[in-house]
Amino acid sequence: MLTKLLKYDLKYMIRNMSVFYILAIFFALVTRLLSLPEQSIMIGILTKISSGCVIAMIGNIVINTIMRSWIRFRDSFYKDEAYLTHTLPVTKNALYSSKLIQTLIFFIIGFLIIIVSLLIAYYSKENWEGITNYIHTITTGLNMSTAFFIIMFLLVCFLEIFNAIQCGFYGIILGHRRNNLKLGFSILFGFIAYLIAQSMVLGIVYAYGFIDPTVMELFKTATINIDVTAFKILAILSCLAYAFIISLMSFLCKRLLNKGVNID
Amino acid sequence: MKLLEVKKVSKSFDQKEILKDINFTLNGGKIVGLLGKNGAGKTTLIKLINDLLTPTSGEILVNGNKVGVETKKVISYLPERTYLNKQMKVSEVLEFFQDFYEDFDIEKAKQLLKDLDLDLNEHLSKMSKGMQEKVQLVLVMSRKADLYVLDEPLGGVDPATRDYILDTILSNFNENASVIISTHLISDIERILDEVIFIDKGKIILQSDADKLRNKENASIDEIFRRMFKC
Numbered sequence: 001m002l003t004k005l006l007k008y009d010l011k012y013m014i015r016n017m018s019v020f021y022i023l024a025i026f027f028a029l030v031t032r033l034l035s036l037p038e039q040s041i042m043i044g045i046l047t048k049i050s051s052g053c054v055i056a057m058i059g060n061i062v063i064n065t066i067m068r069s070w071i072r073f074r075d076s077f078y079k080d081e082a083y084l085t086h087t088l089p090v091t092k093n094a095l096y097s098s099k100l101i102q103t104l105i106f107f108i109i110g111f112l113i114i115i116v117s118l119l120i121a122y123y124s125k126e127n128w129e130g131i132t133n134y135i136h137t138i139t140t141g142l143n144m145s146t147a148f149f150i151i152m153f154l155l156v157c158f159l160e161i162f163n164a165i166q167c168g169f170y171g172i173i174l175g176h177r178r179n180n181l182k183l184g185f186s187i188l189f190g191f192i193a194y195l196i197a198q199s200m201v202l203g204i205v206y207a208y209g210f211i212d213p214t215v216m217e218l219f220k221t222a223t224i225n226i227d228v229t230a231f232k233i234l235a236i237l238s239c240l241a242y243a244f245i246i247s248l249m250s251f252l253c254k255r256l257l258n259k260g261v262n263i264d
Numbered sequence: 265m266k267l268l269e270v271k272k273v274s275k276s277f278d279q280k281e282i283l284k285d286i287n288f289t290l291n292g293g294k295i296v297g298l299l300g301k302n303g304a305g306k307t308t309l310i311k312l313i314n315d316l317l318t319p320t321s322g323e324i325l326v327n328g329n330k331v332g333v334e335t336k337k338v339i340s341y342l343p344e345r346t347y348l349n350k351q352m353k354v355s356e357v358l359e360f361f362q363d364f365y366e367d368f369d370i371e372k373a374k375q376l377l378k379d380l381d382l383d384l385n386e387h388l389s390k391m392s393k394g395m396q397e398k399v400q401l402v403l404v405m406s407r408k409a410d411l412y413v414l415d416e417p418l419g420g421v422d423p424a425t426r427d428y429i430l431d432t433i434l435s436n437f438n439e440n441a442s443v444i445i446s447t448h449l450i451s452d453i454e455r456i457l458d459e460v461i462f463i464d465k466g467k468i469i470l471q472s473d474a475d476k477l478r479n480k481e482n483a484s485i486d487e488i489f490r491r492m493f494k495c
Contacts (some may be wrong), residue, residue, distance in 0.1 A: 004363045015351055083347035087314050088364050089336040179277050260318025262277075263311065 005098035024057035159242035273322035300463035340409035373406035
């Protein structure tokens, strides 16, 4: 049943997100086509506008992926569509998991579209070398391999945003357990859940600091003369902490849903 | 085994008690009218049967199972509002129901849609509310369920279509299944009712065989209702 649910959730997101994907790629192509070596003033202006559109579409992809995940979740679970969702012969766990996997998939698709758009619009030998040199400077300073740095950086960003989205789901579930001001309480509870989740991540890292003094140094000193291995540990620890928080939040959301819902 | 058992069910919102200690049972093969004034608790009771609300106390059993996945397999529910994703076409909605309900008969649904002049390729967003309600009724009545729960099925449709809907209901459920119909339009559905349940201020005040009640009171169900709930 999960795959069937996912099929319809993905269809919904494709219908709503594809326009942003197409526009991002389209403006990226326009930017590339206009980026001639010798530009007239008018072409230069058009290039800047087109380039701005690429950035705007990238912003749209990020914001819409997050917002539409929340809206889809609220509509499916608590608005008119909930009359269908909760009367399907499907467990609440499957309903929730479908929404979570849908978010995950569209996050990855969105990320890939952003990378492709940026490459189409701005790829050049100089730009590429500039980026790789910049990353190399950082990784040398932190005593990390480039691959490790990129993977950890992306993973932490991804887990952080995924955690924020799930905090939103948790807030929506809690907010709709109340009889009044459901939207307001959803936002409030979501924000509180996010703050608690972030504090827990920080708490886990701090607790680890008692075992590893190099990590504790990050909390104690304001100077940058600290052991660079601490950053490597910090990255791994953050990923593990986020994975734990995301699992915990997912468990809590499913538990609350299994206690029953009250649809207006 | 009883088809539906509602045992000591109460439902409160904050301090307000909407349903108070509701008890009733329902066997197969009956068409039951759930009748009451606005705000009497009819929709709340129906939502509880369909897992859209959680009872404050008591329990509801369908074929001996607590409300959950198993009961949803055998209940076909028509809510009072339109619940379909408006971005979908009618044909996609049929596919959706076929995916999730093993007892859904897609050929029957297509025939019913044809009878009602509804286009399979039309988007729900392009349809009027009345047309969307007809689509929903078709979906619900195209299932071979044990229990059909219809909340105000005639509310949004024109009088000319009401008879068709009632005939659809009558001719599309098997003899072992039961139908619960909640409505204000008692005179419209009176002819098909086997049993009536009168609900008022969150309590069941009468459950009776429809014919026995008519004979006893020497009046139609509609008249009895008007007399009983006179303001």
